[in-house]
Amino acid sequence: MINQYAVIGLGRFGMGLAESLVEAGQEVMGVDTNAERVEDAQVLLTHAVIADSTDPDALKSIGIRNFDTVVVAIGNDIQASILSVLLLKEEGVKKVIAKAINKPHGQVLEKVGADWVIFPERDMGERVAHMLLSPNVLNFIELSKDYSVEEMKIPGSMTHKTLRDLDLRARFNLSVIAIRHGKKINISPSPDEAILEGDVLVVIGEKKDLERFGNLT
Incomplete structure (x- = not known):
């Protein structure tokens, strides 16, 4: 079964996850504010776009609510991570997975609506x-x-x-x-x-x- 995923944040973790999903035959759109990262991702993923996930209009413009699952893999910008999860749930995304860098970050992500919080390093x-x-x-x-x-x-x-x-x-x-x-x-x-x-x-x-x-x- 092919599902549609969006991965927000194309750092080492986000890109590794996105590539693994593509290798498994899934459709994946990568999202990042860094133009260089997006350019690199375009040859590896189904789609890759430059967009700010903390901007509600930007999320609407890329049709984020149409994806089955959205992964927020933003690195150390905790504020952007939390706001992104909040906006994704407000947009009606059914399943939001978020990367946390520590326990307090994870607790806040859960409170704002993340369906699954992961701690990659831990x-x-x-x-x-x-x-x-x-x-x-x-x-x-x-x-x-x-x-x-x-x-x-x-x-x-x-x-x-x-x-x-x-x-x-x-x-x-x-x-x-x-x-x-x-x-x-x-x-x-x-x-x-x-x-x-x-x-x-x-x-x-x-x-x-x-x-x-x-x-x-």
């Missing part, structure tokens, strides 16, 4: 720490405060056994939702599926249980 720091502390974890998605989905390497002692043999639900209170064999992914694998050397399990469960399993060697 979140990346937490991800790196989690993966350092759990050496078998390759990647993870946080579902809530207590639950995650994680990709985990299998300890050597568990290879050439079936999911039924491993019985992770009984032993660790975890559910295996997929097995990755190289580039191939087996969704909802059978209990009789054998785990081969180099396989990666995609597991869902409580963080405390995932941590116990992830620390096995």
